[in-house]
Amino acid sequence: MIFTDTHTHLYSEQFKADRAQMMHRTIDARVRRLFLPNIDVQSIQPMLDLVWEFPENCFPMMGLHPCSVDEHVEAHLFQIQKWFKKRKFYAVGEIGLDYYWSTEFKEQQISAFKKQCQWAIQYDLPVVIHSRNSTADIISIIKEINHQKLRGIFHCFSGTDVEAEEIVSLGFYLGIGGVLTYNKSTLPDAIANIGLEHLVLETDSPYLAPIPYRGKRNESSYLLFVAEKLAEIKNVSIEKVAAVTTENSTKIFGI
Ligand SMILES: [Zn+2]
Known part of the structure; x- marks a missing residue:
């Protein structure tokens, strides 16, 4: 059994003091596949340094x-x-x-998002989408682009059951993280009717532990707490959650 963290910023400054130990805890916890989203021009080098150290x-x-x-x-877009x-x-992410x-830069955000969706189509890559108070706009842009190659993950999904159904009907996956474990979380209800075949696991480390x-501080070894909660909600074994969500990540990222 291995797990896939589809969204984790393990190159963050917040791991500077103990990054090697944290990486070994994560690998020992069987969280063996770590997908690293970029942030900006400055985060590229630290991200690639970590990939160089742990290429597997x-x-x-x-x-x-x-x-x-x-x-x-x-x-920024030119450099990226x-x-x-x-x-x-x-993937093209996170966008x-x-x-x-x-x-303040709402118009620029919209045009940068559209442009990066076009890159994803051009390079035949999935997108990893960050949406906060903006899910309706994102869904309408995806519908407007209306391209069969446009695919990917709504990372840190925290919307309603209606939004979950709509995202899944567009062929996208929902990224499920630590919010699932919170006491008053509405996420278990929102994904009650969504099959495991549409879900992937993530931590969004160092955030949202x-x-x-x-x-x-969150780290990828804590992905197991999210997986356990998802197994409980879906009434399946943790082995099943690990297998299906890892298989989904392979379908998305092509590895
Ligand atoms: Zn992120």
Whole structure:
């Protein structure tokens, strides 16, 4: 049994002091496949350093996070797009819209998201989508682009049952993380009618640690708490959750 963390920022500064130990805890916990979303131009090198150190376990993505979109967006996108010619990436991510932290650059966020969706189609890669207070806009952009190659994951899904059904009907997967374990989480109800074949696991480390580590720094070894909770909700074994969600990740990322 192995697990796949489809969204984890293990190259973050927050692991600077104990990154090697954390990586070994994660691998020992059988979380063996780690997909690393990029954030901005500055995060590329630390991300690729970690991939270089753990090439069997770490798989990088390339993209500009919506919270890093500012007045220099075109320059950031220019730098980021060049990387697709330099090496293999497994997704365009993380990309999307975030209206929670700021809507100052809303128009730029929308155009950066659309542009990066076009890259994904061009390079035949999945997208890994960050949506915060913006799910309706993201869904309508995906429908507007309406391309069969446009596929991927709604990372850290936390919407309603109606949104879950709609995302699945578009052929996208839902990324399920620590929020599933929180006491008042509405996520178990939202995904009650969604089959395991549409779900993938993620931690979003160092953020959103599951119970019993809520509020602390998250790491990929804690993915097991999310997997256990999902097994309980779906009334299946943890082995089944590990197998199906890993198989889904293989279908998405092609590895
Ligand atoms: Zn992320």
